[in-house]
Amino acid sequence: MTTLDIPELALVALVGVSGSGKSTFARRHFAPSQVLSSDAFRAMVADDENDQSASADAFEALHHVAATRLRRGRLTVVDATNLQPHARAALVRVAREHDVLPVAVVLDVPEALAWERTEGRADRTFGRQVLARMQRDLRRSYKQLAREGFRKVHVLRGVEEIDAAEIRYEKLF
Numbered sequence: 001m002t003t004l005d006i007p008e009l010a011l012v013a014l015v016g017v018s019g020s021g022k023s024t025f026a027r028r029h030f031a032p033s034q035v036l037s038s039d040a041f042r043a044m045v046a047d048d049e050n051d052q053s054a055s056a057d058a059f060e061a062l063h064h065v066a067a068t069r070l071r072r073g074r075l076t077v078v079d080a081t082n083l084q085p086h087a088r089a090a091l092v093r094v095a096r097e098h099d100v101l102p103v104a105v106v107l108d109v110p111e112a113l114a115w116e117r118t119e120g121r122a123d124r125t126f127g128r129q130v131l132a133r134m135q136r137d138l139r140r141s142y143k144q145l146a147r148e149g150f151r152k153v154h155v156l157r158g159v160e161e162i163d164a165a166e167i168r169y170e171k172l173f
């Protein structure tokens with residue numbers, strides 16, 4: 001079993017390619033109200049969780065809600081790929097502005113498995129090349145994450161490790 005130590009008040013950024021199991025992980029370990037998903041925010045602002053043209057507006061709304069939750073002292077999980085440095089920088093900034101610790105949880109599964117899962121979903125229509133690019137972004141992310149300001153970077157590699165992970169909350173005081 002892999003134990004993920006997470007401060008009881010944290011901003012948790014899930015990091016992983018499409019099909020790595022971020023939303024499944026979020027559902028399993030957190031209450032629905034703790035999870036802010038980019039899909040849900042795209043749907044909220046554009047009635048379509050796949051409308052990429054809505055991403056900027058969706059993330060603006062997501063960051064706003066994340067900031068409100070942190071100001072109120074509520075643990076918040078961001079369910080988005082978070083594969084780009086600028087996407088993660090925005091989360092680190094929101095966390096810091098509220099004196100909350102940013103934590104990254106990386107889900108890393110074999111690309112073939114992520115593709116198999118993604119291909120089987122009616123609500124995911126992008127091609128193999130898009131997933132390959134995400135995988136490259138993930139590889140690059142490893143080096144960057146530690147120096148971006150995440151207080152902890154937890155990496156779960158492979159389905160077994162992801163399935164066996166448990167979260168342990170650390171008291172802040």
Ligand code: CTP
Nearest residue numbers: 016017018019020021022023024025081117121
């Ligand atoms: N899945 C699975 N077994 C797991 C985890 C996920 O079979 N242990 C399946 C899910 O049921 C889903 C697909 O794989 O159909 C993708 O999982 P999901 O958690 O939705 O992946 P995300 O990383 O959230 O993908 P996206 O970035 O596209 O939202």
Ligand code: MG
Nearest residue numbers: 022023024079
């Ligand atoms: Mg998802």
